[in-house]
Amino acid sequence: MKRFILITVLCGIMLSVQIMPLRAQGRGFDEYEVKAVFLANFFKFVEWPTHGRYYRLCIYGSDPFGEHVKILDGMKIRGKTLEIRRPVSVRAVNDCNVLFISSSERRRIHALLDAIRGLDLLTVGDTEGYAQEGVMVNFYIEASKVKFEINLDSIKRSRIGVSSQLLKLGRVVDHE
Amino acid sequence: MDHKKFGKKVVLLRGLLLQTLLIVLFSGAFHILRGMEPEPQTQKDLVAMPIEELMGVGVSTVLGASRYEQHISDAPASISIITSEEIKRYGYRTMADVLNSVRGFFVTYDRNYNYLGAGGFLRQGDYNTRMLLLLDGHRMNNNIYDTAAVGNDFILDLDLVDRVEVIRGPGSSLYGSNAFFGVINVITKGSSHITGLEVSAEAGSFDTNKQRASFGRKFGNGLEMIVSATRYRSKGQNLYYKEYDSPQTNFGSSDNNDLEDYSSFFTNFKFSGLNVQAAYGSRRKGIPTGAWSTVFDDDRTKSSDAQGYIDVNYHKRFENSQDLVVRLFYDYYRYDGKYLLDYPPLTMNKDLALGKWWGTEAFYKGKIGDRHTVIAGLEYRDNFLQQQKNWDDSPYANYLDDNRASYSIGAYAQGEFTITDQILLNAGGRYDHYKDFSGRFNPRVALIYMPADKTAVKLIYGEAYRIPNAYELYYSDGNISQKANPNLDPETIRTYELVLEQHMKGFRVSLSGFYYDVNNLISQQTGADGLLVFNNTGRADGKGFQFEIERKWSSGVSGRFSYAFQEVKSNDDDVDFGNFPKHLAKLNFFTPIISNRLSAGMEVQYASAQRNLNGTDDGGYALVNATFLSEKILKNLDLSFSIYNVLDKKYSNPASGEHVQSDIEQDGRTFRLKATYRF
Numbered sequence: 001m002k003r004f005i006l007i008t009v010l011c012g013i014m015l016s017v018q019i020m021p022l023r024a025q026g027r028g029f030d031e032y033e034v035k036a037v038f039l040a041n042f043f044k045f046v047e048w049p050t051h052g053r054y055y056r057l058c059i060y061g062s063d064p065f066g067e068h069v070k071i072l073d074g075m076k077i078r079g080k081t082l083e084i085r086r087p088v089s090v091r092a093v094n095d096c097n098v099l100f101i102s103s104s105e106r107r108r109i110h111a112l113l114d115a116i117r118g119l120d121l122l123t124v125g126d127t128e129g130y131a132q133e134g135v136m137v138n139f140y141i142e143a144s145k146v147k148f149e150i151n152l153d154s155i156k157r158s159r160i161g162v163s164s165q166l167l168k169l170g171r172v173v174d175h176e
Numbered sequence: 177m178d179h180k181k182f183g184k185k186v187v188l189l190r191g192l193l194l195q196t197l198l199i200v201l202f203s204g205a206f207h208i209l210r211g212m213e214p215e216p217q218t219q220k221d222l223v224a225m226p227i228e229e230l231m232g233v234g235v236s237t238v239l240g241a242s243r244y245e246q247h248i249s250d251a252p253a254s255i256s257i258i259t260s261e262e263i264k265r266y267g268y269r270t271m272a273d274v275l276n277s278v279r280g281f282f283v284t285y286d287r288n289y290n291y292l293g294a295g296g297f298l299r300q301g302d303y304n305t306r307m308l309l310l311l312d313g314h315r316m317n318n319n320i321y322d323t324a325a326v327g328n329d330f331i332l333d334l335d336l337v338d339r340v341e342v343i344r345g346p347g348s349s350l351y352g353s354n355a356f357f358g359v360i361n362v363i364t365k366g367s368s369h370i371t372g373l374e375v376s377a378e379a380g381s382f383d384t385n386k387q388r389a390s391f392g393r394k395f396g397n398g399l400e401m402i403v404s405a406t407r408y409r410s411k412g413q414n415l416y417y418k419e420y421d422s423p424q425t426n427f428g429s430s431d432n433n434d435l436e437d438y439s440s441f442f443t444n445f446k447f448s449g450l451n452v453q454a455a456y457g458s459r460r461k462g463i464p465t466g467a468w469s470t471v472f473d474d475d476r477t478k479s480s481d482a483q484g485y486i487d488v489n490y491h492k493r494f495e496n497s498q499d500l501v502v503r504l505f506y507d508y509y510r511y512d513g514k515y516l517l518d519y520p521p522l523t524m525n526k527d528l529a530l531g532k533w534w535g536t537e538a539f540y541k542g543k544i545g546d547r548h549t550v551i552a553g554l555e556y557r558d559n560f561l562q563q564q565k566n567w568d569d570s571p572y573a574n575y576l577d578d579n580r581a582s583y584s585i586g587a588y589a590q591g592e593f594t595i596t597d598q599i600l601l602n603a604g605g606r607y608d609h610y611k612d613f614s615g616r617f618n619p620r621v622a623l624i625y626m627p628a629d630k631t632a633v634k635l636i637y638g639e640a641y642r643i644p645n646a647y648e649l650y651y652s653d654g655n656i657s658q659k660a661n662p663n664l665d666p667e668t669i670r671t672y673e674l675v676l677e678q679h680m681k682g683f684r685v686s687l688s689g690f691y692y693d694v695n696n697l698i699s700q701q702t703g704a705d706g707l708l709v710f711n712n713t714g715r716a717d718g719k720g721f722q723f724e725i726e727r728k729w730s731s732g733v734s735g736r737f738s739y740a741f742q743e744v745k746s747n748d749d750d751v752d753f754g755n756f757p758k759h760l761a762k763l764n765f766f767t768p769i770i771s772n773r774l775s776a777g778m779e780v781q782y783a784s785a786q787r788n789l790n791g792t793d794d795g796g797y798a799l800v801n802a803t804f805l806s807e808k809i810l811k812n813l814d815l816s817f818s819i820y821n822v823l824d825k826k827y828s829n830p831a832s833g834e835h836v837q838s839d840i841e842q843d844g845r846t847f848r849l850k851a852t853y854r855f
Binding site: 029030031033034036037038040041044045061062066068071072075104107108110111132141142143144145146147166169 | 219220222223225227228230231232233234235261368369493546547594597600629630681
């Protein structure tokens with residue numbers, strides 16, 4: 001009986017003791033909650049050639065974020081206000097800064113990238129192969145963590161500047 | 177059943193349950209007392225984090241939308257994926273456990289091997305020859321029995337599995353022989369999952385224990401490595417078979433004959449496109465059932481399997497998303513069977529099967545324009561040793577010494593054509609030529625219609641075939657129980673499938689129907705001379721439908737329910753096939769109990785009655801399994817406790833022809849405690 005109590009107490013303590021900060025363990029987060037926050041963070045590391053009062057985050061194609069980007073709408077980043085938009089056609093992406101391209105566009109990705117060539121956009125996706133196709137930043141999941149790959153060529157060819165601090169965090173993919 | 181033992185078991189169980197409950201209460205109370213510490217439980221907390229820390233936030237990837245879901249809807253097949261997370265959550269010990277949770281799949285056990293059935297099809301005496309098992313793309317079915325080993329004889333420790341992809345339907349259009357009812361592709365963990373040294377220990381019912389040590393590392397120059405070794409021992413249980421209940425055969429008790437042990441080794445090195453993988457596993461199992469007329473209740477009757485391979489592949493990515501993969505492999509397989517027979521006198525009869533083969537494969541993936549993808553490949557396999565022996569030890573008598581060699585050449589191509597934004601055509605085929613068998617072309621065509629982004633309708637037609645293996649063709653034990661049939665022809669299958677997949681917020685629903693038609697079916701029969709023999713037994717057709725719904729809630733709770741109906745008939749005499757339940761229902765449910773500390777996974781598996789070789793039904797069963805999991809209980813420690821067959825349901829699986837028993841009773845309630853520590 002003594003051993004029984006001892007084991008129970010020990011196990012109980014083990015269950016309760018928190019050594020690591022919880023956030024590193026989290027199982028509760030949806031991947032799109034995390035990806036949304038990443039998107040907001042990207043604004044801190046990118047310079048656009050034109051300036052305005054707003055930062056615009058556009059979600060193109062079928063929206064996987066839903067409620068998870070609500071928190072970002074109206075947020076202040078480097079003195080500017082973040083706006084979320086969901087453009088329905090390529091013509092409406094002109095004033096976007098970050099363009100998230102949903103995986104629903106995977107069969108049109110080539111044509112889409114051709115159509116927006118020359119615009120000052122940080123293109124982001126989360127579909128296998130997007131980075132190779134020319135999307136600048138592409139999320140992937142590794143060991144239950146959100147990571148991203150970077151297409152350096154695409155960034156170099158555009159007029160936007162991406163801080164080396166961000167580039168260091170991503171995995172650089174080969175050419176197109 | 178021994179009543180004293182039974183009583184002890186109940187007390188032990190009650191104690192364990194009480195203890196678990198107390199632990200949960202205690203830690204829950206402690207948790208509340210600790211009060212509200214700043215924990216990033218909400219997305220708001222994430223926003224406040226620097227990006228470097230954001231990279232370390234764990235996400236739940238069950239149904240990881242971006243990673244697999246899209247692939248699944250584009251794929252020309254109905255696919256199920258079981259992740260390493262689910263393996264942990266539901267306490268799966270073997271591939272058999274994993275596959276038993278998959279819609280429409282069914283695994284039986286005869287205390288020697290595990291047998292896998294799908295689409296209502298599981299023939300007695302078949303060592304999983306109609307399912308192709310791949311490990312990171314490497315073919316695992318051996319070249320003697322064609323076995324897809326899914327029990328403890330599977331070469332890889334389940335802890336090293338990242339995910340299992342189950343691709344239903346004929347896969348011969350890409351993979352050649354054996355991909356008859358489906359392809360199971362097991363994908364191993366990389367050095368991003370195992371970082372540094374990891375050790376794991378398990379203890380379970382019937383003196384079962386397992387230890388594993390793994391080491392993984394990613395070096396600065398890009399080199400990635402994994403090395404892992406596992407050892408398993410189980411004393412097994414004392415069993416009772418009423419068929420042997422007579423004074424000469426220990427009144428039906430088979431004591432200390434259910435032992436099982438295995439050891440396995442796995443290593444993988446990756447360096448800029450080059451991937452070198454080696455694995456070896458050997459497993460020994462006592463045969464407690466008196467199969468093949470062996471002496472009942474004697475621990476000298478055993479089977480041992482050993483398998484190993486080295487696979488070197490190089491993956492080169494070119495411009496415009498072109499890929500080239502070249503693979504070179506060497507495989508080894510050995511079976512040792514020891515059967516104590518009483519002719520009289522008592523004589524040890526032995527089997528030896530030795531297979532060695534090597535092969536090479538080249539695979540290209542490219543694009544035609546922007547919208548179409550093509551893959552093409554060539555494969556050559558050289559079975560330079562296919563040896564089967566059977567003999568008596570003393571007095572020495574040789575019954576079989578069969579040495580064969582064979583080869584196969586296959587060429588395949590598949591294209592994915594985007595017809596419109598909503599319609600995808602996937603068409604492909606493979607031509608195989610095997611030594612001693614005429615060549616055959618197996619096509620597969622799938623039309624995928626996506627009327628809305630989250631909806632996919634697939635219409636699939638495919639053909640597959642299977643070459644009779646060396647065992648079916650040439651094995652005989654001197655005509656004691658089994659004889660050879662070198663005149664067997666390949667069996668073929670045509671399959672039609674209609675699949676509907678629908679994704680909604682947090683939901684995934686899939687509905688499918690299938691019909692197939694098997695020709696030249698290879699079946700084990702008992703001939704007029706009383707000997708087991710494999711024959712081409714004409715035609716059979718099967719039909720069925722499957723339904724699955726999967727849901728993930730934002731609270732971390734997830735669940736999955738599936739139902740499958742299947743029916744298979746022989747076309748020649750219109751008789752229903754047995755050995756497989758007509759109805760299969762599976763429920764998996766996972767819930768966190770105390771935030772991130774403790775969670776529980778539960779599964780319920782129902783199978784309706786199956787008919788055995790005597791033509792009687794076993795009545796069916798429903799099983800409940802439960803696992804309590806505590807991940808990162810301490811910084812580096814995971815603990816889990818599983819109870820299998822919680823209700824201690826007495827149930828059986830139909831036995832094949834080598835048994836006197838028509839059904840083999842399965843395990844009652846068993847336990848497993850598992851701890852994993854990362855240094």
